[in-house]
Structure formats: structure tokens, C-alpha cells
Amino acid sequence: MKGEIRLTLLIQSTKKLSNGVEMPRFGLGVYKMTEKEEAFNAMVTAIKSGYQAIDTAAVYQNEEEVGEAVRASGTLRKELFITSKVWNTDQGYDETLRAFETTLNKLKFDYLDLYLTHWPHPEKFVDTYRAIERLYDEKLIRAAGVSNHHQHHLEKLFATANVKPMVNQIELHPNLCQVSLREFCAENDIAVTSWSPLARGRLLDDQTLKGIAEKYGKTTAQVIIRWHLQHDLIVIPKSVTPERIKENANVFDFELTAEDMANIDSLNKNERTGTDPDKMFS
Ligand SMILES: NC(=O)C1=CN([C@@H]2O[C@H](COP(=O)(O)OP(=O)(O)OC[C@H]3O[C@@H](n4cnc5c(N)ncnc54)[C@H](OP(=O)(O)O)[C@@H]3O)[C@@H](O)[C@H]2O)C=CC1
Numbered sequence: 001m002k003g004e005i006r007l008t009l010l011i012q013s014t015k016k017l018s019n020g021v022e023m024p025r026f027g028l029g030v031y032k033m034t035e036k037e038e039a040f041n042a043m044v045t046a047i048k049s050g051y052q053a054i055d056t057a058a059v060y061q062n063e064e065e066v067g068e069a070v071r072a073s074g075t076l077r078k079e080l081f082i083t084s085k086v087w088n089t090d091q092g093y094d095e096t097l098r099a100f101e102t103t104l105n106k107l108k109f110d111y112l113d114l115y116l117t118h119w120p121h122p123e124k125f126v127d128t129y130r131a132i133e134r135l136y137d138e139k140l141i142r143a144a145g146v147s148n149h150h151q152h153h154l155e156k157l158f159a160t161a162n163v164k165p166m167v168n169q170i171e172l173h174p175n176l177c178q179v180s181l182r183e184f185c186a187e188n189d190i191a192v193t194s195w196s197p198l199a200r201g202r203l204l205d206d207q208t209l210k211g212i213a214e215k216y217g218k219t220t221a222q223v224i225i226r227w228h229l230q231h232d233l234i235v236i237p238k239s240v241t242p243e244r245i246k247e248n249a250n251v252f253d254f255e256l257t258a259e260d261m262a263n264i265d266s267l268n269k270n271e272r273t274g275t276d277p278d279k280m281f282s
């Protein structure tokens with residue numbers, strides 16, 4: 001019990017976004033949680049274990065379960081940070097406003113903490129973000145952001161946006177370190193969230209990571225999550241397995257040395273598990 005309380009306190013570390021909103025550095029990703037009961041149980045387990053953030057999207061088809069899990073968790077809505085995203089087929093100004101309303105209705109919330117353009121649709125991402133800015137101005141979302149945006153997409157947004165995106169959620173893990181995009185985001189005060197932080201499980205048998213994990217008495221997943229946190233990234237590992245949900249959160253009681261951070265950095269191969277945003281719509 002004592003250990004659980006300690007873990008809960010430790011995982012409540014936040015990153016201050018450019019507008020001053022505190023975003024939890026650690027949360028639960030819920031992609032592929034489409035089986036309703038499994039999704040609901042995983043989300044409740046996470047919140048009860050101290051997770052303060054959930055990352056969903058309209059296309060994940062589990063926004064209802066997110067809302068239900070929040071209400072069933074015994075944690076106040078305002079203690080949690082919920083992100084969702086507008087899917088590609090709903091992009092455009094009016095379409096995004098409508099999609100947001102649907103999302104809010106599914107969640108049965110009266111606001112979202114963060115809303116993102118899921119992918120930069122070449123003809124529509126600027127208008128999509130304009131709608132997200134309107135939602136921000138109307139205080140329906142606490143922070144405005146994007147996902148899968150390269151530097152050139154962000155530069156295009158900067159030319160028209162009144163408010164720079166506060167977050168860019170991109171694929172990022174030791175095989176895809178995204179160094180230059182991370183630097184560009186830092187220069188522009190855009191927080192970076194790592195999606196597929198465990199490379200969808202593909203990195204868990206890596207020998208370098210296994211060796212480092214052994215040294216700290218941690219698992220490979222915990223070492224990777226710690227690597228994200230020490231790089232000032234927001235990290236949202238997904239798991240439906242109760243033990244793993246707890247394991248992934250148990251990363252606040254050790255620190256990787258600079259040498260181990262550099263060893264993990266050296267695993268970079270610029271290798272994606274998902275699609276390059278520039279190829280998503282071609
Ligand atoms: N913006 C975007 O375009 C995208 C956003 N995302 C977001 O990022 C989140 C995370 O990315 P995701 O693609 O889900 O992949 P992750 O890198 O988080 O890996 C998830 C996989 O790793 C397994 N796993 C998790 N923890 C452990 C552990 N401790 N030990 C062993 N295996 C483990 C899970 O299995 P199991 O569940 O069976 O336990 C699952 O198979 C998504 O859920 C979503 O919220 C993801 C993709 C694109």
C-alpha cells in the first residue's frame with residue numbers, strides 16, 4: 001500500500017506547456033483498445049494506479065470507454081488530462097468543429113485538455129488547426145496541438161496561426177530519435193509527445209537495452225520509458241495488461257546515466273514503425 005501511494009505521487013510529474021497548462025509527462029495510450037470491456041478495465045486500472053493522462057483519438061473508437069473509465073475511477077475529471085484527435089476524414093474548419101462535438105459527446109465531457117490534428121492533410125491541416133484555435137479561444141480545450149507534423153508543416157502553421165501549437169505528438173523511440181524535429185520544437189516552445197514509445201514492443205528484446213535494464217534492476221520497457229522522460233518528452237505507452245500498466249509507471253525511482261542515455265541514443269536508425277507523415281496522403 002505504502003509503495004502504491006509513493007508511485008502515485010511520483011508519477012504526477014508535469015510539463016508546463018507554452019500557455020502555462022501543466023501536462024502530465026506520463027500517460028496511457030489507448031490505440032488498439034477496441035474491445036470495450038478490456039479497454040475500460042485497462043483505463044480504470046491505469047487511473048487507479050496513478051496515471052493522470054489518457055491519449056485517445058476519434059479513430060481509436062474508444063472515446064466512450066475513456067469517459068466511462070474516468071467516471072468509474074473515483075478520480076475527479078479535473079485531476080486528469082485527456083487528449084483526443086480529429087481524424088483525417090473529418091479535417092477542414094467546419095468538419096473539425098463538428099468532429100470535436102462528436103468527440104465531446106462520446107466522452108460525455110464538457111471540455112478536453114488537449115485536441116490534436118491527427119495527421120497533416122496537405123490541403124486541410126491549416127484550416128483544421130484554425131478550428132482547433134477557435135475551440136481553444138472558446139475554452140472548450142485547455143491546449144491546442146498537432147500530431148505527425150514535420151518542421152515544414154509547423155512552419156506553414158506559424159504563418160497563419162494566432163497561437164502556436166502547444167504540443168506535437170510524433171512517432172519517437174530509440175530507433176527513431178527525431179533529433180532535429182525535437183530541437184525545432186524546443187526552439188518554438190512546443191512540447192513533444194512520443195507515440196509508439198516502445199516501438200510497438202519491437203525494442204523489448206534489444207540486447208543493449210536488456211543489458212542496461214539488468215544493471216538497474218528494471219525491465220527493458222521501463223528503461224525505454226525513462227529514456228523518453230530524461231529527454232524531456234511526454235510518453236504514452238499503451239498496455240491492456242494490468243501488470244504492464246503498473247510496470248510502465250514504475251519509472252520514477254531511478255535515473256539513467258549520461259553514458260546509458262548516449263548508448264540508447266546510438267540505437268537510432270531513423271526507422272519508423274508507422275507511416276511518414278509526408279506519405280500518409282499520397
Ligand atoms: N498520433 C498518432 O498518429 C499515433 C499515436 N499513438 C499513441 O501512442 C500510444 C502508444 O503507442 P502504441 O502504438 O500503442 O505502441 P507502444 O510503443 O506503446 O507499444 C504497445 C505494445 O507494447 C506492449 N507493451 C506495453 N508495455 C509493455 C511491457 N511493459 N512489457 C512488454 N510489452 C509491453 C503492449 O502489449 P499489451 O497491450 O498486450 O500489454 C503493446 O503490444 C498509442 O496507444 C496511441 O495513444 C500511436 C500511434 C500513432
Ligand SMILES: O=C1CO[C@H](CO)[C@@H](O)[C@@H]1O
Pocket residue numbers: 031057118274275
Ligand atoms: O494513431 C494512430 C494509430 O496507428 C495508426 C496506424 O498506424 C495510425 O494511422 C494512427 O495515427
